[in-house]
Amino acid sequence: MATVSEPQTGDRSNPARWLVVAIPYIWLLLFFAVPFLIILKISFSDTAISIPPYTPVFEGFGAIGDYLSQLDFENYLFLTDDPLYFQAYISSLRIALISTFLLLLIGYPMALAMARAPSSIRPTLVMLVILPFWTSFLIRVYAWIGILKPDGLLTLLLQTIGLMGPDDQVQIFRTDYAVFIGIVYSYLPFMVLPLYAALEKMDNTLLEAASDLGCPPWKAFWKITFPLSLPGVIAGSMICFIPITGEFVIPDLLGGADTLMIGKTLWTEFFSNRDWPLASAVAVVLLLMLVVPIAIFQNQQKKVA
Amino acid sequence: MAKSLGPVKRKFSPWTDPSAVPFIRFENVTKRFGTFTAVNDLTLDIYEREFFSLLGPSGCGKTTLMRMLAGFEEPTSGRILLQGKDISGVPPYRRPTNMMFQSYALFPHMSVEKNIAFGLEQDNLPKGEISARVEEMLKLVKLDQFAKRKPAQLSGGQRQRVALARSLAKRPKVLLLDEPLGALDKKLREETQFELMDIQHTLGLTFLIVTHDQEEAMTVSDRIAVMDKGIIMQVATPAEIYEAPSSRYVADFIGDINILEGTISKTEAALGAPGAIHIDSDGIAVKVEQECQAVQGDKVAFAVRPEKVRISPEQPADTSVNAVYGEVWDIGYLGDFSVFLVRTADGRIVRAAQANVSRLVDRPITFGDMVWLTWSADAGLVLTR
Numbered sequence: 238m239a240t241v242s243e244p245q246t247g248d249r250s251n252p253a254r255w256l257v258v259a260i261p262y263i264w265l266l267l268f269f270a271v272p273f274l275i276i277l278k279i280s281f282s283d284t285a286i287s288i289p290p291y292t293p294v295f296e297g298f299g300a301i302g303d304y305l306s307q308l309d310f311e312n313y314l315f316l317t318d319d320p321l322y323f324q325a326y327i328s329s330l331r332i333a334l335i336s337t338f339l340l341l342l343i344g345y346p347m348a349l350a351m352a353r354a355p356s357s358i359r360p361t362l363v364m365l366v367i368l369p370f371w372t373s374f375l376i377r378v379y380a381w382i383g384i385l386k387p388d389g390l391l392t393l394l395l396q397t398i399g400l401m402g403p404d405d406q407v408q409i410f411r412t413d414y415a416v417f418i419g420i421v422y423s424y425l426p427f428m429v430l431p432l433y434a435a436l437e438k439m440d441n442t443l444l445e446a447a448s449d450l451g452c453p454p455w456k457a458f459w460k461i462t463f464p465l466s467l468p469g470v471i472a473g474s475m476i477c478f479i480p481i482t483g484e485f486v487i488p489d490l491l492g493g494a495d496t497l498m499i500g501k502t503l504w505t506e507f508f509s510n511r512d513w514p515l516a517s518a519v520a521v522v523l524l525l526m527l528v529v530p531i532a533i534f535q536n537q538q539k540k541v542a
Numbered sequence: 543m544a545k546s547l548g549p550v551k552r553k554f555s556p557w558t559d560p561s562a563v564p565f566i567r568f569e570n571v572t573k574r575f576g577t578f579t580a581v582n583d584l585t586l587d588i589y590e591r592e593f594f595s596l597l598g599p600s601g602c603g604k605t606t607l608m609r610m611l612a613g614f615e616e617p618t619s620g621r622i623l624l625q626g627k628d629i630s631g632v633p634p635y636r637r638p639t640n641m642m643f644q645s646y647a648l649f650p651h652m653s654v655e656k657n658i659a660f661g662l663e664q665d666n667l668p669k670g671e672i673s674a675r676v677e678e679m680l681k682l683v684k685l686d687q688f689a690k691r692k693p694a695q696l697s698g699g700q701r702q703r704v705a706l707a708r709s710l711a712k713r714p715k716v717l718l719l720d721e722p723l724g725a726l727d728k729k730l731r732e733e734t735q736f737e738l739m740d741i742q743h744t745l746g747l748t749f750l751i752v753t754h755d756q757e758e759a760m761t762v763s764d765r766i767a768v769m770d771k772g773i774i775m776q777v778a779t780p781a782e783i784y785e786a787p788s789s790r791y792v793a794d795f796i797g798d799i800n801i802l803e804g805t806i807s808k809t810e811a812a813l814g815a816p817g818a819i820h821i822d823s824d825g826i827a828v829k830v831e832q833e834c835q836a837v838q839g840d841k842v843a844f845a846v847r848p849e850k851v852r853i854s855p856e857q858p859a860d861t862s863v864n865a866v867y868g869e870v871w872d873i874g875y876l877g878d879f880s881v882f883l884v885r886t887a888d889g890r891i892v893r894a895a896q897a898n899v900s901r902l903v904d905r906p907i908t909f910g911d912m913v914w915l916t917w918s919a920d921a922g923l924v925l926t927r
Binding site for chain 1: 612613633635636637639641643645647648649650660664665708709712
């Protein structure tokens with residue numbers, strides 16, 4: 238038998254190998270762990286009128302003992318004092334939950350239709366789903382203002398086709414409805430693509446087998462197609478739910494004064510109130526809240542693999 | 543362990559009884575996909591309790607024919623009758639047929655027992671009855687201990703059994719088997735063939751099997767339909783197909799055969815009566831005792847199976863007919879048989895098979911030997927098509 242030079246699988250001393258492995262870890266360390274630790278640190282300090290606007294809690298390694306003794310949970314305690322924060326968290330979770338459900342409701346039929354389409358046009362359909370990314374996210378949200386505002390395109394359209402009198406106007410802009418429209422629109426590709434990936438690889442003979450065994454198509458959907466697409470449903474839902482919870486731009490541009498979302502609260506604390514320590518505490522709590530769904534997501538991904 | 547040897551072959555030949563009513567009838571069925579004609583004006587009767595094979599190369603239309611019976615495809619024209627009733631337009635989930643898929647198509651998210659119960663649950667049978675039937679099916683295919691496993695945790699052979707159990711659970715009037723044993727190794731395949739026959743006999747069902755494996759078709763079937771390019775070339779019992787193929791195509795498709803093209807030089811009987819036919823095939827004189835379907839001067843083919851050709855280094859007494867002299871060109875040693883490829887002076891190859899009855903490792907006939915091939919007048923047959 239001809240011997241091919243074997244790959245050096247056991248060579249752990251190769252520096253190139255270490256470099257390849259290390260790059261993602263270095264990346265995470267620099268751009269996730271370090272910033273998070275900075276935020277965490279700020280969240281334990283007090284507001285001050287200075288630049289940066291907080292008292293340093295950590296000065297050199299010699300002051301570690303000092304630092305620990307000064308650690309205070311004042312900012313976190315304040316979050317429980319004012320019901321505003323609690324309501325903002327709950328409202329964010331509610332909006333994220335409803336939006337994810339709506340996304341699933343709209344995205345699933347789209348993904349299913351794409352997966353069942355003739356294989357020759359599938360790449361085109363995937364392309365169409367990705368196409369909006371070619372325009373800036375911010376511009377697309379601004380475009381929705383033009384559509385939804387009282388004298389916007391939607392009002393004009395409804396007046397033109399006669400569904401609305403010439404003096405009536407659509408009162409959606411600056412309400413939660415506009416926020417839902419904006420979120421569902423912006424996140425739809427993130428829902429459709431994982432669903433499509435799960436549905437596309439499904440074996441069609443399974444549905445033939447179900448039909449052959451006496452199961453009509455609509456029932457076969459719930460018995461076969463849906464359970465087998467669950468990994469896609471969970472992936473899509475998590476990819477949407479997690480960032481929607483912290484969403485700032487969409488509620489800020491489309492939502493009203495009473496649209497309460499934690500992203501907006503965070504912004505206000507940082508930039509309007511200049512209370513960086515409190516804002517950092519808000520961010521840390523948000524992250525802790527989202528760790529749970531992220532853990533579920535990770536666990537599911539592991540099961541699939 | 544005592545192995546089941548399958549049922550004793552019963553006397554069963556409803557197709558010879560003119561009063562028998564066919565269970566399934568394909569009536570002038572045509573199926574086109576775009577410009578491609580998969581099944582072309584095909585008429586075929588299958589009887590109750592028959593084990594019927596559709597045999598042919600890939601693309602011959604056999605799978606399409608089966609899928610039309612299952613309801614996955616509708617005929618472009620023609621009718622399919624099941625127990626005398628036209629079933630066109632009836633969706634697959636209302637047809638009394640069940641199919642065992644080539645890929646098995648087991649539901650990956652369900653356990654073995656859930657897979658088997660699936661069809662029964664669709665009929666809204668009471669829970670107790672379902673579990674009893676599932677248990678019975680698991681016993682039938684000897685998978686009792688694997689009831690709780692998922693398909694991914696089973697071997698190929700076990701998955702095949704689950705697929706069989708699932709398709710049998712509803713006691714379909716007709717069980718359709720699409721290349722059911724294709725993914726199994728030879729030993730397991732042979733065992734399963736006998737088990738299939740056993741099950742078919744025990745349950746008294748009609749089986750329609752699609753296969754491209756002629757040995758499989760020969761083993762399990764009551765009758766075989768040999769198909770090519772959307773039409774049926776011959777429908778007959780395995781023995782008839784093998785011993786009396788109706789055309790060069792069937793003769794060549796089933797088993798190994800020598801075909802000598804030639805012209806009828808003389809017939810000793812009237813058309814349709816038995817008698818001797820003399821054929822001249824480029825210098826090889828052939829005499830066949832057969833009912834004659836051709837006349838002098840007709841271009842025909844003489845076909846003879848290698849195992850009916852004797853091979854000998856000694857010159858036979860009569861070399862005027864049914865004798866070929868040549869050089870041993872190649873030898874295929876198959877263990878039980880050896881196949882000798884003998885090359886005549888004009889370069890034609892004639893095959894002879896010989897059972898290896900002794901345990902000699904050095905065979906008396908070897909490469910380059912000059913040998914005589916002979917056969918009797920009733921060994922071969924004349925093919926006009």
